[in-house]
Amino acid sequence: xxxxxxxxxxxxxxxxxxxxxxxxxxxxxxxxxxxxxxxxxxxxxxxxxxxxxxxxxxxxxxxxxxxxxxxxxxxxxxxxxxxxxxxxxxxxxxxxxxxxxxxxxxxxxxxxxxxxxxxxxxxxxxxxxxxxxxxxxxxxxxxxxxxxxxxxxxxxxxxxxxxxxxxxxxxxxxxxxxxxxxxxxxxxxxxxxxxxxxxxxxxxxxxxxxxxxxxxxxxxxxxxxxxxxxxxxxxxxxxxxxxxxxxxxxxxxxxxxxxxxxx
Numbered sequence: 001x002x003x004x005x006x007x008x009x010x011x012x013x014x015x016x017x018x019x020x021x022x023x024x025x026x027x028x029x030x031x032x033x034x035x036x037x038x039x040x041x042x043x044x045x046x047x048x049x050x051x052x053x054x055x056x057x058x059x060x061x062x063x064x065x066x067x068x069x070x071x072x073x074x075x076x077x078x079x080x081x082x083x084x085x086x087x088x089x090x091x092x093x094x095x096x097x098x099x100x101x102x103x104x105x106x107x108x109x110x111x112x113x114x115x116x117x118x119x120x121x122x123x124x125x126x127x128x129x130x131x132x133x134x135x136x137x138x139x140x141x142x143x144x145x146x147x148x149x150x151x152x153x154x155x156x157x158x159x160x161x162x163x164x165x166x167x168x169x170x171x172x173x174x175x176x177x178x179x180x181x182x183x184x185x186x187x188x189x190x191x192x193x194x195x196x197x198x199x200x201x202x203x204x205x206x207x208x209x210x211x212x213x214x215x216x217x218x219x220x221x222x223x224x225x226x227x228x229x230x231x232x233x234x235x236x237x238x239x240x241x242x243x244x245x246x247x248x249x250x251x252x253x254x255x256x257x258x259x260x261x262x263x
Contacts, residue, residue: 003241006031010088016043018192020092022229026237028055035060035079067115072122088240089127091120092142096156098201116160137180138240145188149259172249181248188255191226222257
């Protein structure tokens with residue numbers, strides 16, 4: 001299926017590894033030009049080189065901390081200087097550290113607020129006027145299954161990712177008439193560095209072996225396995241295409257049946 005993304009310009013956050021990298025690669029294979037963002041300059045440059053070599057599309061790395069307001073402006077300015085347009089925005093950042101309520105001081109809460117919620121607010125605020133002028137745009141915000149079913153020892157993620165969903169639902173209604181859609185994807189247990197860090201934290205807190213924690217997670221998933229990053233990327237590619245023009249304000253789980261809620 002041709003998704004019609006050739007020559008579109010996409011900004012993808014957290015794209016040096018994991019879910020962000022998978023999304024960037026999938027959009028590049030559809031022919032989109034990329035602005036990929038992450039904090040680690042060397043790893044991001046390697047990702048840009050690899051994606052460009054594999055797909056033949058144009059990939060520009062921007063090594064920026066998305067939790068900083070000036071970083072957001074730099075991303076958008078460089079995208080416009082290079083490509084002259086922004087069609088697609090995939091908001092994705094590493095999640096805040098795991099832990100219980102008593103584990104986090106004010107500084108940890110503020111860092112999670114800036115990195116998880118305000119980074120999305122600021123990038124949307126910068127990109128939406130450009131998309132509105134173009135009469136077309138796609139925004140996908142990567143959240144977590146925890147927005148539907150809060151997880152133990154992930155209180156920072158539970159709180160601020162729900163804020164991203166509320167932002168997305170409200171913004172979707174405001175920009176729908178401008179040809180812009182805004183949706184959330186809610187990944188479950190994906191085999192990434194982030195999930196492995198969660199396994200380590202939970203193992204240390206409980207005194208279990210990491211493999212025991214991993215097995216317990218897999219047993220909770222009806223399909224019986226962790227998900228692959230490419231499985232999220234396929235949904236993101238569909239959502240940013242014209243094929244999904246009628247889907248906006250949605251919050252879509254990709255979790256192998258992990259969450260039990262009806263909605």
